[in-house]
Amino acid sequence: MKAIVYTQYGSPDVLQFEEVEKPAPKDDEVLIKVSAASVNAADWRLVRADPFLVRLYNGFLKPKRPILGSDVAGRVEAVGRNVKQFQPGDEVFGDLFETGWGGFAEYVCTREDALVLKPANTTFEEAAAVPLAGVTALQGLRDKGQIKRGQKVLINGAGGGVGTFAVQIAKAFEAEVTAVCSTGNVDMVRSIGADHVIDYTHEDFTKNGQQYDLILAVNGYHSISAYKRALHLNGIYVTTGGSMGQMVQAMFLGPWISMTGKQKMGNLTAKTNTKDLAFLKVLLEEGKVVPVIDRRYSLSEVAEAIRYLEEGHAKGKVVITVE
Incomplete structure (x- = not known):
């Protein structure tokens, strides 16, 4: 599969568009075919290791997590034997912050407790903007x-x-x-x-x-x-x-x-919480919240997307369209 990979800290130039091994789900994991992801300030901070304390979380000398991207939306392709909530074909979205990141890729594996079902009235890009x-x-x-x-x-x-x-x-x-x-x-x-x-x-x-x-x-x-x-x-x-x-x-x-x-x-330091994501899902379904998307980039353009977000002038969210 294709993914955005980085093996050293620095400017967004360290991000490389590469072919990597497609992951397989463990017993408690879901394999997602990623349709969209979104960029957050945490992504460019992890790329640059800024502030320096980021290295305590992500590796002192080099990144422990070579594929960034925590906000994703896509379709379930396969599930582990212990997964109860989802089945292949389900449209889902979620936050991978606590489960290893990896959203800037064509496929990603994550625990089922990081995901909720995508609202039918919301596009994959809109859903990826939310978590x-x-x-x-x-x-x-x-x-x-x-x-x-x-x-x-x-x-x-x-x-x-x-x-x-x-x-x-x-x-x-x-x-x-x-x-x-x-x-x-x-x-x-x-x-x-x-x-x-x-x-x-x-x-x-x-x-x-x-x-x-x-x-x-x-x-x-x-x-x-x-x-x-x-x-x-x-x-x-x-x-x-x-x-x-x-x-x-x-x-x-x-x-x-x-x-x-x-x-x-x-x-406030926000904490990943699928109950809160489910609460937002209801607001999305009711039309009370509609994600504002400023720009869309392809998977190969993640570096450009992060540069744009880092400038601090984005109107709403910056989204990566994978599919």
Whole structure:
């Protein structure tokens, strides 16, 4: 089979389009013929080993996982003898983060607990766009953010992969959503349901006097004191990305602020969870969430896709079409 392989850290130039052995499923695994995959920030961070601590997870001197790609969608081709949930021909999607990656290939094996059935009204490309970004947005809003109907919710970085899901999920929870994005994303963000849109190149939401019940920061940078100013007295601030400074402040200062006042501030590291993926499947089936896809690349163009995502200007998700 064809796959994108890398054996050393570096720029996306280290990624090679090669012929490799087709995997065979173990007793508890499913073999998927990959139709589509999507690119996440984790992919380029693993390619570059940036930050350096990535090497503790992925191999100190060279990558332990030679094929990247955690978000996939495709058809089940074969199943191991112990697999109960799926059978050949099933259309599935899932997150391979906990099961060895390998999505940038024509075939991949994974445990059945990494997958759910694909919604019939969703294309393979749309389904592949969902897992990591969608689950991150859901866990940030519902679990960490404790979102409630009627709340005023602000999404900072609403135009990217996680942000576009966060806007739609917050609306599904019947919140009043303010989206913060760049000029080029204003119309798109409004089209997916944002009640209010702030172009950060013209207005600083932390200085306009407005306050919110929940702020989810998935991109950009503001000091934690600025976010604190934009929160209601009992508000919750959650960061899932953005600059290193933004994440470090949330990690180390957030718990102290939370202990000394009524506001809750902290960061979220999303965890792979098929229950949450199944929850998102329902929203997809109901049309409450529609993945936003910026660009599509072929399997041989994964390096170009990662370069584009790394630039930080993607509108929604970047998808790899394998089939």
